[in-house]
Amino acid sequence: METRTILITGANGEIGHGLISHFAEHDGVRVVALDLNTLDDSSKSKCYKTYTGDILDNRFLESLSTAHDFDVIYHLAALLSTRAERQPTIAHKVNVDGTLNLLETAITQSRLQGKEVKMIYPSSIAVYGLPDAGAKEKANRIGEDQCTEPRTMYGINKLYCERLGKYYMNYYRQLDAQPMGGKVDFRCVRFPGLISAVTLPTGGTSDFAPEMLHQAAKGEPYDCFVREDTRIPFMAMPDGVKALLSLEAAPRENLSTQIYNVGSFNPSAGELKRRVKKAFPDAVINFKPDLKRQAILDSWPADVDDSRARKDWGWNPEYDFERAFEEYLVPAVSQFYKRK
Ligand code: AKB
Secondary structure, three states: OOOEEEEEEOOOOHHHHHHHHHHHOOOOEEEEEEEOOOOOHHHHOOOOEEEEOOOOOHHHHHHHHHHOOOOEEEEOOOOOHHHHHHOHHHHHHHHHHHHHHHHHHHHHHHHHHOOOEEEEEEEEHHHOOOOOHHHHHHOOOEOOOOOOOOOOHHHHHHHHHHHHHHHHHHOOOOOOOOOOOOOEEEEEEEEOEEEOOOOOOOOOOOOHHHHHHHHHHHOOOEEEOOOOOOEOOEEEHHHHHHHHHHHHHOOHHHOOOOEEEOOOEOOEHHHHHHHHHHHOOOOOEEEOOOHHHHHHHHHOOOOEOOHHHHHHHOOOOOOOHHHHHHHHHHHHHHHHHHHO
16 A cells, blocks of 8 residues: 655644544554644654644745655644634734645645645634624525625635635646646635544634533533524534545545535534533533624524535534534543543
8 A cells, every 4th residue: 555645734733633643543644743832742653753843934844845745735723713813913824824835835745746735724614704693593504605704814814725725726827838837636624613522722712612511521610701592513523534534535526616514513502501511410601701702603604504515525424413422522521531
């Protein structure tokens, strides 16, 4: 079997941990992990090579390109929506310039190797922007081409980078008399909020769900920063990893687009509280909405239409709401805090 080399940026983040663990259990993959911070010991031992470095440092990225032949780039590094509102210019640099640098890395790699290089890119429901909670309630499941009027820096960054990816794939340097060659096969999923049993996100606006669960598992009270009726789509982390891997593996001829919604369940914050309390009856969870973060959530859809992903590459989540809690989140999070 041919060995593939995979670059993962933002490897220390939630999705990075999941992907690295997945690849560690499969032969034929060398993971090169990159993060701004030193990789956790648990992930380090599962990687072929790890680097601490900045995706804004082009010299550093060039040195990576010289040292490795990448078949696939999972570009996960990003500043999430809440953090990006607090540091918009830094967010723009990391989320947009960083992605541009990785697209250039992919093109360079493709030229050097004389073959296409895949770039797998997680986008987000933050690319959507409904005017207010009333419009959100009236809207049905949102399709990829609807309501793309984001109100956050992060959403704008993600939407623009989806388009950059399409540009690099289809029109890059389209006026060159002598095309320099190189081709990026850009593929993107728009993720809902992700819930992991073993990592906590930082700086997101969908963080209230994983925070509620982890605080309950730790036996600590939680003030939830949204209204009880807040509803957005969520997904269990194993399904998030599965979505990226399935899209990467899909035959190109089956893909009718480069950007795909993926969904699995969409409980309200109140329903989440009830499910968490079923697992941890002593949990103390109060709703203390932060009106500014609430307004962001009110602009995100209550659900997404992921029929394109289902049709083109067989997207089918393993976990619905009940199964996610019963078979993954509750057992794994309880185990996690018992070990600590
Ligand atoms: C965030 O809350 O910013 C992210 C997202 C929905 O993309 N989790």
